[in-house]
Amino acid sequence: MRNRILSYSVFVCLLVFSCKESSPSSNESLLALLPILGSSANATLCPKSSTLPPDIFLANTVVSASANISGFSDPTKAINGVCGVGELAGSLDVYALEKTGVGATMVLSWGGKTVKNVADDDFIVYDNSFRISDDSNTYAMDPSVIQVSLDGTKYCGFNPSYTAGNINLISSWTRFGGLRPVYFNMTTNLLTNEDLFIEKGSRFFLGGGDAFNLDDLDENDPNDVSCDTAAVTDIKANGFKYIKITSASAVDNPNTPGQKFPWPPGSFNGSDIDGVVAREVQ
Template identity: 80%
Template sequence: MKSKPRHILFFFTYLWLFSCKESSLSSNDSLLALIPLLGASANASVCPKSSTLPSDIFLANTVVSASANVSGFSDPKKAINGVCGAGELAGSLDVYALETTGAGATMVLSWGGRTVKNVPDSIDLIIYDNSFRISGDTNTYAMDPSVIQVSRDGSIYCGFNPSYTAGNINLLTSWTKFGGLRPVFYNMTTNPLSNEDLFISTGIPFLLGGGDGFDLDDLDPNDPNDVNCDTTAANDIKTNGFKFVKITSASNVINPATSTNFPWPPGSYNGSDIDGVVARELQ
């Protein structure tokens, strides 16, 4: 599924394949092995329990624009009401789903007028979606690639020049500088972490709280999909920070390597599923 229908499809297909394939495991062992999957699925629906957000988490808290209308996932407040990750094997259902193309494929969030700083030698923001692993290969995920751009004034947007390597569309290594790739471990209800914790690298291509991190120093004014961005605008953001973040389903963005839109993982009836965005520091 991605959103709900795809998560359910992948989840129960995973269970069916696991239970049907030949194995030396006893039935008790098989049941024990499935418990983490069941727990992860359950965790997807228990968050948030409170309307009060953690005060130390610098969440984007304002929906600037959002026009998607995906049945069951059309409330844009789900993108600012806290991060509700369900771990490696399941995705949160507390999300706002973008569409695959058109105006509904994009949303813009802000921090209510505050500015996200560029912290030296650090990731500056994290995008949380609801990707999850779909095979024994830790590099294979049901993902929602999204193109991320930031702006100081809401009109000039600079991005990170993402790239896709043709091949297995579900391989994490096929996608570079996209949001919506990695699972989310942070859950404000069942796995609370501090803002500082969220930006800790685990030594592999994952952050402690999961999600996809972006460093403002990596902004590329040569990204062909940027809006009015040039070296001056990119350097202004690097020096002074940004106020707006734009998230767009990759399927609605031109891949400069092919002059066609980026591909979209099969089995999904909607675009990216936004669980939240967190900044490292605000001013």
């Protein structure tokens, strides 16, 4: 009986949970999804305050957002605080992007402040990825393409790359957001801004999420149609004010001309944005 049940894809949809479907390829995929039924509910208690902590440099302004995913259409969920629930579950406190079209993109800012280029990583993007097998590198992910801008017009990115193979392996995706789970929770797992940038190894951070270093901006990113060498140089020297987050499924894949980046099976919308934290602002 157990094997018969496990031969089918399993859908986990908690109330208005942003559903991700498990792969039927392994028993572990199903078993790892089951804890969501318990731990995801904890995210509904977060954040416990409408006042953002001043020592956590969260993006706090929605510049543009037009997605309309049922149950996840409130863009303020992307700026009201980070509410991760760990390795085996995804947060409910997110704003969901579409897979394609204008609704696949949102732009956030720090209310006029500038995110500085400091030593090492400069900001972290939080989504709601979670592990789907005993292989700690295999996740239900929502890959997103990240671009930044100083003037709100010229957006420059990190030239993300997808390597064909197991689409749920983090190692298949380079320089994307939406890959790693989120451990930082502003109600149940408080961390300092400094703590969030402590790397535990393999680009996993103490609070989770995906970190980016402005020194890695690439003026040769083929998707940065508005970017040029001068803009990249300016951002590296002076920082940025705006961050654009786009579901990877809406972005051209340079390795496969005429096609978008692939989308992991079982994610029924685009990227789920829980927040963005800068290392230092001015």
